[in-house]
Amino acid sequence: MLIKKRSGIEIPSSEITPEHIYASRRQFMKGATFVAAGSLLAACAPKGFNAAPQGAAPVSEDIDLTPGTVSTTTDELGDPINSYEDITTYNNYYEFSTDKDGPAKLSKNFPTSPWQVEVGGLVRNPGVYDIEDLRTKFDQEERIYRLRCVEAWSMVIPWMGFPLSKLLNEVEPTADAKFVRFETLYDPEVMPGQDSRWYDWPYVEGLRLDEAMNDLTLMATGLYGKDLLPQSGAPIRLVVPWKYGFKSIKSIVKIDLVEEMPTSLWMSAAPSEYGFYANVNPEVPHPRWSQASERRIGELGRRETLKFNGYEEQVAYLYDGMSLQANF
Protein backbone atom coordinates (compact mmCIF):
# COMPACT_ATOMS: atom_id res chain seq x y z
CA MET A 1 0.00 0.00 0.00
CA LEU A 2 1.25 3.43 -0.88
CA ILE A 3 0.68 6.32 1.47
CA LYS A 4 1.87 9.72 0.34
CA LYS A 5 2.94 11.22 3.56
CA ARG A 6 5.91 13.25 4.72
CA SER A 7 5.77 12.41 8.37
CA GLY A 8 8.01 14.47 10.56
CA ILE A 9 8.98 16.88 7.87
CA GLU A 10 5.55 18.18 6.89
CA ILE A 11 6.22 21.43 8.68
CA PRO A 12 6.37 24.90 7.16
CA SER A 13 9.93 25.65 6.18
CA SER A 14 9.91 28.76 8.35
CA GLU A 15 9.50 26.53 11.38
CA ILE A 16 11.90 23.83 10.37
CA THR A 17 14.85 26.04 9.54
CA PRO A 18 16.27 27.96 12.45
CA GLU A 19 16.33 31.67 11.82
CA HIS A 20 20.11 31.97 11.89
CA ILE A 21 20.51 29.36 9.18
CA TYR A 22 18.11 31.21 6.92
CA ALA A 23 19.99 34.40 7.68
CA SER A 24 23.39 32.92 6.95
CA ARG A 25 22.08 31.33 3.76
CA ARG A 26 20.79 34.66 2.57
CA GLN A 27 24.01 36.39 3.43
CA PHE A 28 26.03 33.76 1.69
CA MET A 29 23.96 34.03 -1.46
CA LYS A 30 24.26 37.77 -1.40
CA GLY A 31 28.01 37.54 -1.95
CA ALA A 32 27.95 39.82 -4.96
CA THR A 33 30.74 38.18 -6.92
CA PHE A 34 29.27 34.77 -6.28
CA VAL A 35 25.92 35.54 -7.83
CA ALA A 36 27.48 37.69 -10.54
CA ALA A 37 29.68 34.83 -11.64
CA GLY A 38 26.72 32.48 -11.53
CA SER A 39 24.53 34.61 -13.72
CA LEU A 40 27.31 35.31 -16.19
CA LEU A 41 27.86 31.62 -16.45
CA ALA A 42 24.22 30.85 -16.95
CA ALA A 43 24.67 32.06 -20.49
CA CYS A 44 27.23 29.40 -21.27
CA ALA A 45 25.72 26.61 -19.22
CA PRO A 46 24.81 23.38 -20.92
CA LYS A 47 21.18 22.40 -21.12
CA GLY A 48 19.51 21.43 -17.89
CA PHE A 49 21.52 23.63 -15.59
CA ASN A 50 20.03 26.24 -13.35
CA ALA A 51 21.75 29.54 -12.88
CA ALA A 52 23.19 30.71 -9.59
CA PRO A 53 22.18 28.75 -6.53
CA GLN A 54 19.35 30.39 -4.66
CA GLY A 55 17.74 29.82 -1.32
CA ALA A 56 14.32 29.13 -2.75
CA ALA A 57 14.95 28.46 -6.40
CA PRO A 58 11.90 28.14 -8.62
CA VAL A 59 11.41 24.73 -10.17
CA SER A 60 13.23 24.75 -13.46
CA GLU A 61 11.29 23.65 -16.52
CA ASP A 62 14.34 21.64 -17.49
CA ILE A 63 13.94 19.30 -14.55
CA ASP A 64 12.25 16.13 -15.64
CA LEU A 65 9.68 15.33 -13.02
CA THR A 66 7.70 12.37 -14.13
CA PRO A 67 4.09 13.43 -13.57
CA GLY A 68 2.15 11.70 -10.87
CA THR A 69 5.14 10.00 -9.35
CA VAL A 70 6.00 12.59 -6.73
CA SER A 71 3.63 14.60 -4.61
CA THR A 72 5.68 17.76 -4.68
CA THR A 73 8.55 19.25 -6.63
CA THR A 74 10.73 20.73 -3.90
CA ASP A 75 12.17 19.88 -0.53
CA GLU A 76 10.97 21.72 2.59
CA LEU A 77 13.54 24.46 1.97
CA GLY A 78 12.05 25.13 -1.45
CA ASP A 79 14.87 23.62 -3.48
CA PRO A 80 13.83 21.57 -6.52
CA ILE A 81 14.02 17.79 -6.59
CA ASN A 82 16.72 16.46 -8.90
CA SER A 83 15.66 14.78 -12.10
CA TYR A 84 15.11 11.04 -12.17
CA GLU A 85 17.82 10.81 -14.80
CA ASP A 86 20.42 12.64 -12.68
CA ILE A 87 19.57 10.55 -9.63
CA THR A 88 19.85 7.27 -11.51
CA THR A 89 22.92 8.00 -13.66
CA TYR A 90 25.23 9.78 -11.22
CA ASN A 91 26.06 7.31 -8.49
CA ASN A 92 28.77 6.37 -6.05
CA TYR A 93 28.53 2.62 -5.79
CA TYR A 94 32.01 1.12 -5.64
CA GLU A 95 30.66 -2.43 -5.70
CA PHE A 96 30.05 -1.79 -9.38
CA SER A 97 32.46 0.96 -10.39
CA THR A 98 34.37 3.93 -9.06
CA ASP A 99 33.16 6.03 -12.01
CA LYS A 100 30.01 8.01 -11.42
CA ASP A 101 28.31 6.70 -14.56
CA GLY A 102 29.61 3.14 -14.04
CA PRO A 103 27.02 1.77 -11.58
CA ALA A 104 24.08 2.48 -13.91
CA LYS A 105 25.82 0.65 -16.76
CA LEU A 106 27.29 -2.28 -14.82
CA SER A 107 24.34 -3.10 -12.58
CA LYS A 108 21.74 -3.79 -15.26
CA ASN A 109 21.67 -7.53 -14.56
CA PHE A 110 21.97 -7.27 -10.80
CA PRO A 111 19.36 -9.68 -9.36
CA THR A 112 17.19 -7.95 -6.74
CA SER A 113 14.57 -10.68 -6.42
CA PRO A 114 14.39 -12.96 -4.56
CA TRP A 115 16.04 -10.97 -1.79
CA GLN A 116 16.14 -11.51 1.92
CA VAL A 117 17.27 -9.34 4.80
CA GLU A 118 18.46 -11.11 7.93
CA VAL A 119 17.82 -9.14 11.10
CA GLY A 120 19.52 -10.47 14.21
CA GLY A 121 22.12 -10.00 16.89
CA LEU A 122 21.00 -8.59 20.23
CA VAL A 123 17.25 -8.82 19.57
CA ARG A 124 14.38 -10.77 21.05
CA ASN A 125 12.75 -11.61 17.72
CA PRO A 126 15.40 -12.24 15.08
CA GLY A 127 14.03 -12.89 11.64
CA VAL A 128 14.66 -13.24 7.94
CA TYR A 129 12.50 -10.86 5.95
CA ASP A 130 11.66 -11.24 2.33
CA ILE A 131 11.85 -7.96 0.44
CA GLU A 132 8.20 -8.32 -0.58
CA ASP A 133 7.20 -8.74 3.07
CA LEU A 134 9.05 -5.56 4.00
CA ARG A 135 7.26 -3.65 1.25
CA THR A 136 3.81 -4.78 2.40
CA LYS A 137 4.32 -5.07 6.14
CA PHE A 138 5.36 -1.44 6.55
CA ASP A 139 3.56 1.45 4.88
CA GLN A 140 5.72 2.96 2.17
CA GLU A 141 6.06 6.71 2.68
CA GLU A 142 7.45 9.37 0.41
CA ARG A 143 10.34 11.28 1.97
CA ILE A 144 12.05 14.12 0.17
CA TYR A 145 15.59 14.33 1.48
CA ARG A 146 18.77 16.16 0.61
CA LEU A 147 21.69 13.82 -0.02
CA ARG A 148 25.08 15.37 0.68
CA CYS A 149 28.06 13.38 -0.53
CA VAL A 150 31.37 13.72 1.33
CA GLU A 151 32.81 14.67 -2.09
CA ALA A 152 30.94 17.97 -1.75
CA TRP A 153 28.11 17.43 -4.21
CA SER A 154 24.46 17.06 -3.33
CA MET A 155 21.01 16.20 -4.66
CA VAL A 156 17.40 16.35 -3.53
CA ILE A 157 15.80 12.91 -3.82
CA PRO A 158 12.18 11.77 -3.36
CA TRP A 159 12.64 8.41 -1.64
CA MET A 160 9.99 5.80 -0.90
CA GLY A 161 10.37 3.62 2.15
CA PHE A 162 9.65 3.10 5.82
CA PRO A 163 11.35 4.32 9.01
CA LEU A 164 13.98 1.88 10.27
CA SER A 165 12.46 2.29 13.75
CA LYS A 166 9.41 0.26 12.65
CA LEU A 167 11.57 -2.70 11.76
CA LEU A 168 13.66 -2.37 14.92
CA ASN A 169 10.55 -2.22 17.09
CA GLU A 170 9.41 -5.44 15.50
CA VAL A 171 12.63 -7.33 16.32
CA GLU A 172 12.91 -5.75 19.79
CA PRO A 173 16.54 -4.89 20.57
CA THR A 174 17.70 -6.11 23.98
CA ALA A 175 19.10 -3.78 26.63
CA ASP A 176 22.65 -4.65 25.57
CA ALA A 177 22.11 -3.45 22.00
CA LYS A 178 23.89 -0.11 21.48
CA PHE A 179 24.58 -0.02 17.77
CA VAL A 180 23.10 -1.23 14.51
CA ARG A 181 25.42 -2.85 11.99
CA PHE A 182 24.42 -3.07 8.32
CA GLU A 183 25.97 -5.20 5.62
CA THR A 184 25.70 -5.10 1.83
CA LEU A 185 25.51 -8.22 -0.31
CA TYR A 186 28.91 -9.76 -1.04
CA ASP A 187 28.91 -11.37 -4.47
CA PRO A 188 31.78 -10.41 -6.79
CA GLU A 189 30.07 -12.36 -9.59
CA VAL A 190 27.40 -9.69 -9.86
CA MET A 191 29.29 -6.86 -8.15
CA PRO A 192 32.54 -6.64 -10.13
CA GLY A 193 33.91 -3.81 -8.00
CA GLN A 194 34.21 -6.23 -5.09
CA ASP A 195 37.26 -7.70 -6.83
CA SER A 196 39.09 -4.49 -5.97
CA ARG A 197 41.63 -5.09 -3.25
CA TRP A 198 41.60 -1.49 -2.09
CA TYR A 199 38.67 -2.16 0.23
CA ASP A 200 37.58 -4.70 2.81
CA TRP A 201 34.39 -6.05 1.29
CA PRO A 202 31.55 -6.41 2.05
CA TYR A 203 30.47 -2.83 2.65
CA VAL A 204 29.61 -2.34 6.31
CA GLU A 205 28.01 0.66 7.96
CA GLY A 206 26.66 1.41 11.38
CA LEU A 207 24.48 3.73 13.42
CA ARG A 208 24.10 4.28 17.12
CA LEU A 209 20.77 2.82 18.22
CA ASP A 210 19.24 6.23 18.96
CA GLU A 211 20.31 7.46 15.51
CA ALA A 212 18.75 4.37 13.97
CA MET A 213 15.51 5.01 15.88
CA ASN A 214 15.26 8.65 14.76
CA ASP A 215 12.24 9.20 12.56
CA LEU A 216 14.35 10.59 9.70
CA THR A 217 16.26 7.31 9.34
CA LEU A 218 14.68 5.55 6.41
CA MET A 219 14.84 2.13 4.85
CA ALA A 220 14.28 3.07 1.20
CA THR A 221 12.84 0.71 -1.36
CA GLY A 222 12.02 3.18 -4.09
CA LEU A 223 12.39 6.67 -5.51
CA TYR A 224 10.16 8.80 -7.69
CA GLY A 225 7.38 6.37 -6.82
CA LYS A 226 9.17 3.47 -8.53
CA ASP A 227 11.16 0.56 -7.11
CA LEU A 228 14.83 1.36 -6.64
CA LEU A 229 17.14 0.60 -9.54
CA PRO A 230 20.29 -1.39 -8.72
CA GLN A 231 22.57 1.66 -9.04
CA SER A 232 20.56 3.35 -6.28
CA GLY A 233 20.91 0.39 -3.91
CA ALA A 234 18.05 -1.91 -4.87
CA PRO A 235 16.12 -3.56 -3.49
CA ILE A 236 16.56 -1.96 -0.08
CA ARG A 237 18.97 0.61 1.33
CA LEU A 238 19.45 2.91 4.25
CA VAL A 239 18.97 6.69 3.97
CA VAL A 240 20.35 8.86 6.77
CA PRO A 241 19.91 12.38 5.41
CA TRP A 242 21.93 14.27 8.02
CA LYS A 243 25.04 12.19 7.40
CA TYR A 244 27.37 12.04 4.40
CA GLY A 245 26.06 9.82 1.64
CA PHE A 246 28.43 6.92 2.26
CA LYS A 247 26.63 6.18 5.55
CA SER A 248 23.49 5.32 3.58
CA ILE A 249 24.49 1.75 2.79
CA LYS A 250 22.96 0.05 -0.26
CA SER A 251 21.57 -3.38 -1.15
CA ILE A 252 21.37 -4.52 2.47
CA VAL A 253 21.29 -8.25 3.29
CA LYS A 254 22.06 -8.18 7.00
CA ILE A 255 21.17 -5.99 9.97
CA ASP A 256 22.64 -6.82 13.36
CA LEU A 257 22.09 -5.19 16.72
CA VAL A 258 25.44 -5.11 18.49
CA GLU A 259 27.04 -3.83 21.65
CA GLU A 260 30.29 -2.43 20.18
CA MET A 261 30.62 0.34 17.63
CA PRO A 262 30.89 -1.33 14.21
CA THR A 263 33.85 -0.49 11.96
CA SER A 264 32.59 0.67 8.59
CA LEU A 265 34.35 -0.02 5.30
CA TRP A 266 35.42 3.59 5.01
CA MET A 267 36.63 3.75 8.60
CA SER A 268 38.96 0.84 7.92
CA ALA A 269 40.02 2.20 4.50
CA ALA A 270 41.01 5.67 5.75
CA PRO A 271 40.50 6.13 9.50
CA SER A 272 41.79 9.69 9.53
CA GLU A 273 39.30 10.77 6.87
CA TYR A 274 36.12 8.91 7.71
CA GLY A 275 34.78 8.59 11.21
CA PHE A 276 31.86 6.59 12.53
CA TYR A 277 29.48 9.52 12.82
CA ALA A 278 30.13 11.29 9.49
CA ASN A 279 27.53 13.96 10.23
CA VAL A 280 27.29 16.65 7.57
CA ASN A 281 29.09 19.54 9.18
CA PRO A 282 30.59 22.60 7.47
CA GLU A 283 32.70 23.23 10.57
CA VAL A 284 34.55 19.92 10.41
CA PRO A 285 36.94 19.98 7.46
CA HIS A 286 38.01 16.99 5.40
CA PRO A 287 41.54 16.79 4.01
CA ARG A 288 40.30 16.63 0.43
CA TRP A 289 36.97 18.28 -0.05
CA SER A 290 35.68 21.52 1.32
CA GLN A 291 32.83 20.68 3.63
CA ALA A 292 31.83 24.32 3.96
CA SER A 293 30.22 24.39 0.53
CA GLU A 294 28.79 21.97 -2.00
CA ARG A 295 27.72 21.72 -5.60
CA ARG A 296 24.04 20.89 -5.98
CA ILE A 297 23.76 18.68 -9.03
CA GLY A 298 21.92 20.65 -11.71
CA GLU A 299 23.22 24.00 -10.54
CA LEU A 300 26.33 25.92 -11.45
CA GLY A 301 28.57 27.18 -8.71
CA ARG A 302 28.39 26.32 -5.04
CA ARG A 303 26.00 26.69 -2.15
CA GLU A 304 26.67 26.76 1.56
CA THR A 305 26.56 23.40 3.32
CA LEU A 306 24.07 23.34 6.18
CA LYS A 307 24.90 21.81 9.54
CA PHE A 308 23.42 18.30 9.74
CA ASN A 309 22.48 18.90 6.09
CA GLY A 310 19.65 21.18 7.22
CA TYR A 311 18.16 18.67 9.68
CA GLU A 312 19.68 20.24 12.78
CA GLU A 313 16.32 20.67 14.50
CA GLN A 314 15.46 16.97 14.19
CA VAL A 315 18.83 15.45 15.08
CA ALA A 316 21.09 17.88 16.97
CA TYR A 317 19.83 16.49 20.32
CA LEU A 318 21.48 13.16 19.51
CA TYR A 319 24.89 14.77 19.93
CA ASP A 320 24.32 16.95 22.99
CA GLY A 321 27.53 17.25 24.98
CA MET A 322 29.57 15.45 22.29
CA SER A 323 32.46 17.08 20.48
CA LEU A 324 31.57 16.91 16.81
CA GLN A 325 35.20 17.65 15.93
CA ALA A 326 36.48 14.63 17.84
CA ASN A 327 33.56 12.42 16.77
CA PHE A 328 33.70 13.23 13.07
Place this chain on the structure above:
Amino acid sequence: MSLDKKQKNKIIRIAGHVGALIPLALLAYDYYFGLFSPDFIREITLRTGKAAIVLLVLSLAITPLNTLFGWKVLYPLRRIFGVYAFMYVALHLTIFVYLDYGLSWPLIREAIFEKRYALVGFAAFLILLPLAVTSTRWAMKKMGKKWTTLHKWVYLAAILAVLHYILLVKNAYTQPFIFAVILGVLLTLRIGPIKQWVIRQRRNWGKGKKSRAPMNS
Protein backbone atom coordinates in the same frame (compact mmCIF):
# COMPACT_ATOMS: atom_id res chain seq x y z
CA MET B 1 60.58 8.15 -51.04
CA SER B 2 61.97 9.27 -47.77
CA LEU B 3 61.18 12.55 -46.09
CA ASP B 4 63.89 15.07 -45.50
CA LYS B 5 64.56 16.53 -42.08
CA LYS B 6 62.45 19.62 -42.64
CA GLN B 7 59.41 17.67 -43.77
CA LYS B 8 59.66 15.28 -40.85
CA ASN B 9 59.96 18.21 -38.48
CA LYS B 10 56.86 19.79 -39.94
CA ILE B 11 54.79 16.62 -39.75
CA ILE B 12 55.79 16.06 -36.14
CA ARG B 13 54.91 19.62 -35.22
CA ILE B 14 51.49 19.40 -36.84
CA ALA B 15 50.82 16.04 -35.19
CA GLY B 16 51.86 17.53 -31.85
CA HIS B 17 49.44 20.44 -32.13
CA VAL B 18 46.59 18.22 -33.29
CA GLY B 19 47.21 15.65 -30.57
CA ALA B 20 47.42 18.24 -27.83
CA LEU B 21 44.16 19.82 -28.97
CA ILE B 22 42.19 16.54 -28.96
CA PRO B 23 41.11 16.83 -25.28
CA LEU B 24 39.86 20.35 -25.92
CA ALA B 25 38.03 19.24 -29.06
CA LEU B 26 36.38 16.41 -27.11
CA LEU B 27 35.27 18.85 -24.42
CA ALA B 28 33.76 21.11 -27.07
CA TYR B 29 32.05 18.14 -28.71
CA ASP B 30 30.56 16.87 -25.45
CA TYR B 31 29.47 20.37 -24.53
CA TYR B 32 27.80 20.95 -27.88
CA PHE B 33 25.94 17.66 -27.84
CA GLY B 34 25.10 17.83 -24.12
CA LEU B 35 27.03 14.70 -23.22
CA PHE B 36 28.43 15.89 -19.90
CA SER B 37 27.64 14.02 -16.71
CA PRO B 38 25.23 15.65 -14.25
CA ASP B 39 28.14 17.12 -12.28
CA PHE B 40 29.40 19.11 -15.25
CA ILE B 41 31.92 21.21 -13.30
CA ARG B 42 33.55 18.18 -11.75
CA GLU B 43 33.82 16.50 -15.13
CA ILE B 44 35.49 19.41 -16.92
CA THR B 45 37.77 20.00 -13.94
CA LEU B 46 38.95 16.39 -14.01
CA ARG B 47 39.28 16.26 -17.79
CA THR B 48 41.36 19.44 -18.12
CA GLY B 49 43.50 18.28 -15.20
CA LYS B 50 44.07 14.89 -16.80
CA ALA B 51 44.97 16.48 -20.14
CA ALA B 52 47.47 18.78 -18.40
CA ILE B 53 49.18 15.98 -16.51
CA VAL B 54 49.36 13.69 -19.57
CA LEU B 55 50.87 16.44 -21.73
CA LEU B 56 53.33 17.45 -19.02
CA VAL B 57 54.54 13.87 -18.68
CA LEU B 58 54.69 13.50 -22.48
CA SER B 59 56.77 16.66 -22.81
CA LEU B 60 59.17 15.18 -20.25
CA ALA B 61 59.26 11.89 -22.17
CA ILE B 62 60.81 13.32 -25.34
CA THR B 63 64.40 13.66 -24.10
CA PRO B 64 64.45 10.17 -22.52
CA LEU B 65 63.00 8.76 -25.75
CA ASN B 66 66.01 10.21 -27.55
CA THR B 67 68.31 8.72 -24.93
CA LEU B 68 66.71 5.30 -25.35
CA PHE B 69 66.04 5.17 -29.09
CA GLY B 70 67.81 8.15 -30.63
CA TRP B 71 64.56 9.84 -31.67
CA LYS B 72 65.93 13.34 -31.80
CA VAL B 73 63.35 14.12 -34.43
CA LEU B 74 60.71 14.38 -31.68
CA TYR B 75 62.45 17.30 -29.96
CA PRO B 76 59.99 19.99 -31.15
CA LEU B 77 57.30 18.19 -29.14
CA ARG B 78 58.93 19.18 -25.87
CA ARG B 79 57.88 22.77 -26.18
CA ILE B 80 54.58 22.08 -27.95
CA PHE B 81 53.40 19.62 -25.26
CA GLY B 82 54.75 21.83 -22.50
CA VAL B 83 52.88 24.91 -23.68
CA TYR B 84 49.64 22.99 -24.18
CA ALA B 85 50.05 21.42 -20.74
CA PHE B 86 50.11 24.92 -19.34
CA MET B 87 47.04 25.86 -21.37
CA TYR B 88 45.12 22.99 -19.76
CA VAL B 89 46.48 23.90 -16.33
CA ALA B 90 45.24 27.47 -16.83
CA LEU B 91 41.83 26.19 -17.95
CA HIS B 92 41.70 23.80 -14.99
CA LEU B 93 42.48 26.58 -12.52
CA THR B 94 40.03 28.97 -14.17
CA ILE B 95 37.25 26.39 -13.92
CA PHE B 96 38.09 25.83 -10.24
CA VAL B 97 38.23 29.51 -9.31
CA TYR B 98 35.49 30.87 -11.54
CA LEU B 99 32.98 28.20 -12.51
CA ASP B 100 33.20 26.08 -9.37
CA TYR B 101 33.94 28.59 -6.64
CA GLY B 102 32.31 31.57 -8.38
CA LEU B 103 35.24 33.83 -7.44
CA SER B 104 34.22 33.52 -3.81
CA TRP B 105 37.59 34.33 -2.25
CA PRO B 106 36.97 33.06 1.30
CA LEU B 107 36.04 29.64 -0.12
CA ILE B 108 38.95 29.66 -2.57
CA ARG B 109 41.36 30.64 0.16
CA GLU B 110 40.06 27.85 2.33
CA ALA B 111 40.37 25.37 -0.53
CA ILE B 112 43.87 26.38 -1.62
CA PHE B 113 45.44 26.72 1.78
CA GLU B 114 43.64 24.04 3.74
CA LYS B 115 43.44 21.25 1.21
CA ARG B 116 46.81 19.66 0.56
CA TYR B 117 45.91 18.67 -2.99
CA ALA B 118 44.89 22.20 -3.89
CA LEU B 119 47.98 23.74 -2.35
CA VAL B 120 50.26 21.34 -4.22
CA GLY B 121 48.37 21.91 -7.48
CA PHE B 122 48.54 25.65 -7.06
CA ALA B 123 52.29 25.46 -6.41
CA ALA B 124 52.71 23.52 -9.66
CA PHE B 125 50.78 26.25 -11.47
CA LEU B 126 53.01 28.98 -9.99
CA ILE B 127 56.10 27.13 -11.19
CA LEU B 128 54.72 26.53 -14.68
CA LEU B 129 53.63 30.15 -15.15
CA PRO B 130 57.13 31.68 -15.72
CA LEU B 131 58.09 28.66 -17.82
CA ALA B 132 55.13 29.24 -20.12
CA VAL B 133 55.86 32.96 -20.33
CA THR B 134 59.48 32.26 -21.35
CA SER B 135 58.62 29.52 -23.81
CA THR B 136 59.25 31.70 -26.87
CA ARG B 137 62.37 31.42 -29.02
CA TRP B 138 63.01 35.10 -28.28
CA ALA B 139 63.08 34.55 -24.51
CA MET B 140 65.24 31.49 -24.99
CA LYS B 141 67.88 33.49 -26.91
CA LYS B 142 67.66 36.49 -24.63
CA MET B 143 68.06 34.44 -21.42
CA GLY B 144 70.79 32.14 -22.65
CA LYS B 145 72.05 29.84 -19.91
CA LYS B 146 69.54 31.17 -17.41
CA TRP B 147 66.75 29.78 -19.59
CA THR B 148 67.99 26.22 -19.15
CA THR B 149 68.29 26.68 -15.40
CA LEU B 150 64.82 28.16 -15.15
CA HIS B 151 63.23 25.42 -17.23
CA LYS B 152 64.70 22.68 -15.05
CA TRP B 153 61.93 23.65 -12.61
CA VAL B 154 59.55 21.71 -14.83
CA TYR B 155 60.74 18.53 -13.08
CA LEU B 156 59.47 19.82 -9.75
CA ALA B 157 56.23 21.00 -11.36
CA ALA B 158 55.65 17.52 -12.79
CA ILE B 159 56.34 15.86 -9.44
CA LEU B 160 53.90 18.26 -7.76
CA ALA B 161 51.31 17.62 -10.47
CA VAL B 162 51.45 13.86 -9.89
CA LEU B 163 51.37 14.41 -6.12
CA HIS B 164 48.32 16.63 -6.62
CA TYR B 165 46.64 13.72 -8.41
CA ILE B 166 47.61 11.20 -5.72
CA LEU B 167 46.28 13.44 -2.94
CA LEU B 168 43.05 13.93 -4.82
CA VAL B 169 41.85 10.38 -5.34
CA LYS B 170 39.73 8.79 -2.67
CA ASN B 171 41.43 5.49 -2.13
CA ALA B 172 42.06 3.55 -5.33
CA TYR B 173 45.48 4.89 -6.21
CA THR B 174 46.19 2.73 -9.27
CA GLN B 175 45.96 5.46 -11.93
CA PRO B 176 47.95 8.20 -10.17
CA PHE B 177 50.59 5.62 -9.25
CA ILE B 178 50.99 4.69 -12.91
CA PHE B 179 51.77 8.35 -13.58
CA ALA B 180 54.18 8.40 -10.64
CA VAL B 181 56.05 5.34 -11.93
CA ILE B 182 56.27 6.71 -15.48
CA LEU B 183 57.49 10.06 -14.20
CA GLY B 184 60.00 8.32 -11.95
CA VAL B 185 61.43 6.37 -14.91
CA LEU B 186 61.56 9.49 -17.08
CA LEU B 187 63.36 11.51 -14.44
CA THR B 188 65.79 8.66 -13.69
CA LEU B 189 66.77 8.54 -17.37
CA ARG B 190 67.85 12.18 -17.07
CA ILE B 191 70.41 11.52 -14.36
CA GLY B 192 73.86 12.12 -16.00
CA PRO B 193 75.65 8.79 -15.44
CA ILE B 194 72.49 6.74 -16.11
CA LYS B 195 71.82 8.67 -19.30
CA GLN B 196 75.41 8.19 -20.51
CA TRP B 197 75.30 4.49 -19.73
CA VAL B 198 72.04 4.04 -21.66
CA ILE B 199 73.45 5.92 -24.64
CA ARG B 200 76.61 3.77 -24.61
CA GLN B 201 74.53 0.59 -24.49
CA ARG B 202 72.40 1.76 -27.38
CA ARG B 203 75.45 2.65 -29.51
CA ASN B 204 77.18 -0.67 -28.77
CA TRP B 205 74.03 -2.55 -29.57
CA GLY B 206 73.63 -0.58 -32.80
CA LYS B 207 77.26 -1.31 -33.82
CA GLY B 208 76.81 -4.99 -33.07
CA LYS B 209 73.73 -5.13 -35.22
CA LYS B 210 75.47 -3.35 -38.10
CA SER B 211 78.50 -5.62 -38.04
CA ARG B 212 76.37 -8.76 -37.92
CA ALA B 213 74.09 -7.67 -40.69
CA PRO B 214 76.42 -8.40 -43.62
CA MET B 215 77.13 -11.92 -42.35
CA ASN B 216 73.45 -12.77 -42.37
CA SER B 217 72.92 -11.59 -45.90
